[in-house]
Structures are given as C-alpha cells and as structure tokens.
Amino acid sequence: MTRKREACRNFTRGGLDGMELPNINIGNLDIKLTLGAVVLNVLYVKFGYFHSPMPEHSHSQGSYELHFIPTGQGILNAQGNRYAITPGTLFVTGPDVVHEQIPDPEDPMAEYCIFFEILPGNSIYPNVKRSFVREQSLPELLVSTPFWIGKEDGKMLELFKMLAEELSLQKIGVHHMATNILEMIVICLLRHYSENHTTIPSLPLKTLDDSRLLMIENSFLYQYSSISLQQLANELGLSTRQTERMVHKQYGMSFKDKKLQARMAAASRLLLTTETSIGLIAAQVGFATPEQFSNVFKKYFGMTATRYKRKR
Known part of the structure; x- marks a missing residue:
C-alpha cells in the first residue's frame, strides 16, 4: 500500500464504447471552494477511461477524491470490502481509506474525478466567497464520512457537462463559474449522505x-x-x-x-x-x-x- 497526496490516475482520455462524454482536465487553475466555514483546495479535476487497474493506495489527512462513473463497470476494493461499480456509481475516498479500482476489460469504466484537500482552519484567502448562512452540517458530513458509495440521482453528469462547456468557452468569469459548479457538485454529493440514499452493499467476502x-x-x-x-x-x-x-x-x-x-x-x-x-x-x-x-x-x-x- 502506498499513501499519496495526489493519487496517480491510471486512465486514458479515449473510450471504447463510443459514447460521447465531455473531457475535463483542470490542474492549472487555482480553485478554492467554500463549504460552510471550511475551504476546499481543488488540486485537480480529470476525466478518463480505466483500461487497467488502479493499484491499492490511500490519501493523506485532509485529502478526498470524489469519483463519478457515468459508464462502464468494474470492482472497487475499499475498507476490506468489494463493491460492484456500474453506470451511475458515485463514491468518495477520504483520508486513510485504502482502495483499488479494477475495471472490466470488456466495458472499461469512464470516470470524472475531483481531488481536493481541506485547508487548515486559519488559512485566509481574500478572494474566496464567504456565506452569511452558517451551515456546519456540510463540513461535518464531509469530515465524518471518509468513505461513501452509492447511486447518484441523475444530476452529476449534467453538472460535469456544464463544467466542461464553461471551461471550453473560456468566456469572462470562467473561473467564477467553474468554482460555482464545483461547489454544486460537492453539495450534491453531501445531499446523498444526508438524505440517506441507498448505498451499494458490499459484495460477499471472498472464500x-x-x-x-x-x-x-x-x-x-x-x-x-x-x-x-x-x-x-x-x-x-x-x-x-x-x-x-x-x-x-x-x-x-x-x-x-x-x-x-x-x-x-x-x-x-x-x-x-x-x-x-x-x-x-x-x-x-x-x-x-x-x-x-x-x-x-x-x-x-x-x-x-x-x-x-x-x-x-
């Protein structure tokens, strides 16, 4: 097992299933998201297809990956359990969550991945928006749930399409719009936590x-x-x-x-x-x-x- 601040993504941009999915690759924009009183530093947002397994790894303290699988199938090994990944699977791997993704070679997984870290509480970023409404439940939900897997409610792909379109247009205010859309994606994820959407049960333990x-x-x-x-x-x-x-x-x-x-x-x-x-x-x-x-x-x-x- 290796622990990494930034997990190496073992996927490529091209797919075999012919389905058109918008490409996203954010690694050079300085994006900070507000989540209640917490600031999230987005390290990258990427899209790709898994053609080979992502080796077992975990993330450092304060680091999280949001994974959304719009197409394809495979297996997720996490926390000692195995989970079937199918289209519409949404999962989060946080600090110290050991996980491994194994794609189905006949139906490789497409994935949108957001990797972010929670900044220290005393970090000050003047350009970050601050909300007048205090929502402690949002950061508490994130921090108290280092691992979650379930089926999304149909909104995630539309949000990622919005993000891809905004980035491709490169119009005035693109940074602000991208930040807003990413905040919406994170909040939609946390709504799945709070609304107790049915999570995917782990597969039977191996004999x-x-x-x-x-x-x-x-x-x-x-x-x-x-x-x-x-x-x-x-x-x-x-x-x-x-x-x-x-x-x-x-x-x-x-x-x-x-x-x-x-x-x-x-x-x-x-x-x-x-x-x-x-x-x-x-x-x-x-x-x-x-x-x-x-x-x-x-x-x-x-x-x-x-x-x-x-x-x-």
Whole structure:
C-alpha cells in the first residue's frame, strides 16, 4: 500500500464504447471552494477511461477524491470490502481509506474525478466567497464520512457537462463559474449522505475459491503476455487439470483461449489508443515475432493489425 497526496490516475482520455462524454482536465487553475466555514483546495479535476487497474493506495489527512462513473463497470476494493461499480456509481475516498479500482476489460469504466484537500482552519484567502448562512452540517458530513458509495440521482453528469462547456468557452468569469459548479457538485454529493440514499452493499467476502478466481483474473489482467498454465497452477496451489477446470468455469473457455482473448484485447487497446508500432505491440503482448502476431491477429479479428489501427 502506498499513501499519496495526489493519487496517480491510471486512465486514458479515449473510450471504447463510443459514447460521447465531455473531457475535463483542470490542474492549472487555482480553485478554492467554500463549504460552510471550511475551504476546499481543488488540486485537480480529470476525466478518463480505466483500461487497467488502479493499484491499492490511500490519501493523506485532509485529502478526498470524489469519483463519478457515468459508464462502464468494474470492482472497487475499499475498507476490506468489494463493491460492484456500474453506470451511475458515485463514491468518495477520504483520508486513510485504502482502495483499488479494477475495471472490466470488456466495458472499461469512464470516470470524472475531483481531488481536493481541506485547508487548515486559519488559512485566509481574500478572494474566496464567504456565506452569511452558517451551515456546519456540510463540513461535518464531509469530515465524518471518509468513505461513501452509492447511486447518484441523475444530476452529476449534467453538472460535469456544464463544467466542461464553461471551461471550453473560456468566456469572462470562467473561473467564477467553474468554482460555482464545483461547489454544486460537492453539495450534491453531501445531499446523498444526508438524505440517506441507498448505498451499494458490499459484495460477499471472498472464500478460498473466490480468492483463487481473483488471482486468475489478475493473471489475465497483468500477466497475459507470459503466463503459462503451469505457472498459474503453481500460484493457485492446484494441478494443471484443476486450474484448467477453474478457468473454464469462470470464463466458459479454455486457458489457451482466455489467454489469447486477453492478449488480443490488450493489442486492440494499444492499436486504438497509442502510437506504438505494431512490432512493439507484438512484443508487449507476448509474441516472439511481428509476423506471428500479425497472423494470429488477422485470424482473431478478421483483418490485419494495420487496417485495424486505421479505425481510430
């Protein structure tokens, strides 16, 4: 586990599902939000698609991440529990909340993420708006709820679209408008806390077989280029025959076919989202030569890798 002031976001801007979602990338604007008597310093606001897992990490004291998933699926491991992530999932990870995001490779998660910190109480920022209405419940809700996950009520995406449009127009007052919209997003989040919207229940705790299935899943996510049936069997503490049965039970296909699927999915992603050469992609996904890769790729997708790359 690593603790970071700013978590490295392991996602890219492009998606595979074709759905148009507005891009947001705020990292250079000095934005301070007021929440009752508390000031929130926004460190970044980003949008992207998760194509690979976000490793386990936690945030430092006073730091929070708001995550909104408009499309895609995956798993969130947090606080020792597992949660299913589906479109419309909203969750917050605060100080010392150990968490990890694992996307579904067939349906990568899109995410809007706001990373902010609570500034010390004696910090003074003359340009920050101050409210005449004292709302102690807002900062108290935030600080007392370091982790929350649930389904949003349909307003979040519209607010992020408003933010993206305002930033793209770059008209007079853009900083003020962006600040106001971000405050609305944070307050909408806290209303979910206070109104007791149904949260997403944690998934059942892993049994021994569940743990093995997760190991199998991770082997195809991380080691698809080189994993062998014997290596996987050794990691699971099973025979190769038992391992083959578990893979077939989990995926409905043989180890060989699942490994090929994982390699082709990785190759597809690299071809569509990077400028990496076909030769380097062949090596990255575990083929001895570009020719071997090209033959397998054409048989699998029904077209050459060069033609497939032009689909971008």
